Amino acid sequence: MPKPLNIGMIGYGFMGRAHSNAYTKVNHFFDLEYRPVLKAVCARDEAKAKEFAATWGYESVETDWRKLLERKDVDAVDICTPNNLHKEIAIAAAEAGKTILCEKPLAMNTAEGEEMCRAVEQAGVPNIVWYNYRRVPAVTLAKQLIDEGRLGRIFHFRANFLQDWTISSDLPQGGAALWRLDAAAAGSGVTGDLLAHCIDTALWLNGGIHDVTAMTETFIKERKHNLTGKVEKVGIDDACAFLCHFENGSLGLFESTRYARGHKALYTFEINGENASIRWDLHDLHRLEYYDHRDDGVVRGWRSIHVTDGEHPYMKHWWVPGLAIGYEHSFVHQVADFLAGLAAGKPVSPTFRDALETQKVCDAVLDSAKGRNWQKVGG
Numbered sequence: 030m031p032k033p034l035n036i037g038m039i040g041y042g043f044m045g046r047a048h049s050n051a052y053t054k055v056n057h058f059f060d061l062e063y064r065p066v067l068k069a070v071c072a073r074d075e076a077k078a079k080e081f082a083a084t085w086g087y088e089s090v091e092t093d094w095r096k097l098l099e100r101k102d103v104d105a106v107d108i109c110t111p112n113n114l115h116k117e118i119a120i121a122a123a124e125a126g127k128t129i130l131c132e133k134p135l136a137m138n139t140a141e142g143e144e145m146c147r148a149v150e151q152a153g154v155p156n157i158v159w160y161n162y163r164r165v166p167a168v169t170l171a172k173q174l175i176d177e178g179r180l181g182r183i184f185h186f187r188a189n190f191l192q193d194w195t196i197s198s199d200l201p202q203g204g205a206a207l208w209r210l211d212a213a214a215a216g217s218g219v220t221g222d223l224l225a226h227c228i229d230t231a232l233w234l235n236g237g238i239h240d241v242t243a244m245t246e247t248f249i250k251e252r253k254h255n256l257t258g259k260v261e262k263v264g265i266d267d268a269c270a271f272l273c274h275f276e277n278g279s280l281g282l283f284e285s286t287r288y289a290r291g292h293k294a295l296y297t298f299e300i301n302g303e304n305a306s307i308r309w310d311l312h313d314l315h316r317l318e319y320y321d322h323r324d325d326g327v328v329r330g331w332r333s334i335h336v337t338d339g340e341h342p343y344m345k346h347w348w349v350p351g352l353a354i355g356y357e358h359s360f361v362h363q364v365a366d367f368l369a370g371l372a373a374g375k376p377v378s379p380t381f382r383d384a385l386e387t388q389k390v391c392d393a394v395l396d397s398a399k400g401r402n403w404q405k406v407g408g
C-alpha cells in the first residue's frame with residue numbers, strides 16, 4: 030500500500046487544475062511508494078475554494094497560505110500562484126519543513142531565486158519546479174537521442190514560443206487572469222512566462238548558456254489596470270528575441286511573443302547536429318521529427334516518429350502502441366518521477382537549483398535588451 034503524501038495546494042487556477050489532475054491520476058498508471066492525498070486547497074475566496082475542493086476532491090480549504098503551512102497534516106506544498114508570491118511562500122514552506130513543488134518561473138529574478146535555493150537547501154526539503162515540458166515523451170526522447178550521441182556535435186538550437194492573445198489594446202492588465210500583463214505580479218512578460226520554458230528545455234538538452242544578446246518590445250505601452258482602475262504604463266515585455274552562445278560552442282536563437290496572430294501556443298524547437306537533426310512542436314506534441322544523415326541516401330529524409338511505443342519514454346505506463354497521450358500527462362509524469370525520487374531519497378530535476386539557471390538566463394536576456402549589448406549569464 031503506497032504511503033500518503035498530503036498535498037496542500039495554493040492557487041486553483043490553470044495550474045491548480047493541471048496539478049490536481051496529475052495527483053489524482055498518477056497512482057492509477059505508475060507503481061509508486063507514495064500516493065498524493067488532496068488534503069487542502071488554499072485560495073483567498075472561500076466560496077470559490079470550496080467549489081474547487083468539491084470538484085477535485087480536496088478534503089479541506091484554507092484562505093490564508095500561512096495557515097496552510099502551519100498544518101501538521103500537510104506534507105507537501107504546491108505553489109500555483111502568480112510569480113510574485115513564489116518566493117515568500119516557498120521560503121516560509123521550507124522553514125516549516127514542507128516538501129515543495131513550485132510553479133515556474135522559480136522567481137521574479139535571480140536574487141529571489143538564490144534566496145529560495147538557500148532556504149530549501151538549508152531546510153533540506155525535497156523540491157521541484159514545474160518545467161513540465163521536459164516530460165512530454167517526445168521531448169524526453171529528444172534528450173535520450175542527444176545523450177546517446179546520435180546527433181554528434183551540436184551546431185544550432187532554435188526555439189520559439191508564439192501566442193496572440195494580448196494584441197487588443199482594450200485588454201486591461203492586472204488582477205485575476207490578467208496578472209501576466211502586470212510586471213508587479215509577473216516580473217517580466219514573455220521572457221519569464223514563455224521563454225523560460227524554452228530555456229529550461231534548452232539547458233537540459235544542450236547544456237549551459239554562456240552569453241546572450243536580446244531585444245524586447247512592449248507594443249502596447251499603456252493599459253487600464255484592473256486593480257487601480259487607472260490607465261498605467263505596461264512594464265512587461267510583449268515580445269523578446271535573443272541570440273546566445275552555448276557552453277558547448279553551439280549557437281542559440283530564441284523568439285517569443287504574444288503578438289503572432291494565429292498562434293496560440295506554438296512552442297517549437299529544432300536542434301541541428303553534425304550527424305542528425307531533431308525538431309518538436311507542441312501543437313503535435315506526440316511526434317518527434319528526426320533526420321539522420323547516416324541513413325542510406327535513397328531513403329534519407331525527415332522521419333516523423335509517433336512517440337507512442339512501449340519503448341518510448343513513459344509510454345509503457347499508458348495505453349497500447351499507437352495511442353497518443355497529451356499535455357496533461359507531462360504533469361502526471363513529473364509527479365510520478367518526483368514521488369519515485371522521494372521514495373529513493375534522491376532529488377529530481379528540475380530542482381530549485383536547476384531552475385535558478387533558467388532564471389539567470391532570463392535576467393541576462395532582460396539586461397541585454399535594456400542595455401542593447403551582450404550579457405554574460407550569471408553576471
Ligand SMILES: NC(=O)c1ccc[n+]([C@@H]2O[C@H](COP(=O)([O-])OP(=O)(O)OC[C@H]3O[C@@H](n4cnc5c(N)ncnc54)[C@H](O)[C@@H]3O)[C@@H](O)[C@H]2O)c1
Pocket residue numbers: 039040041042043044045071072073094108109110111112114132133134159160161205206208222
Ligand atoms: N508549467 C506550465 O506550463 C505553466 C502554465 C501556466 C502557468 N504556469 C505558472 O503557474 C503559476 C500560476 O499560473 P496560472 O496560469 O495557474 O494562474 P491563474 O491566474 O490561473 O491562477 C492563479 C491562482 O493563484 C491564486 N492566488 C493569487 N494570489 C493568491 C494568494 N495570495 N493566496 C492564495 N492564492 C492566490 C488565484 O486565486 C488563482 O487561483 C504562475 O507562476 C505561472 O507562471 C505554469
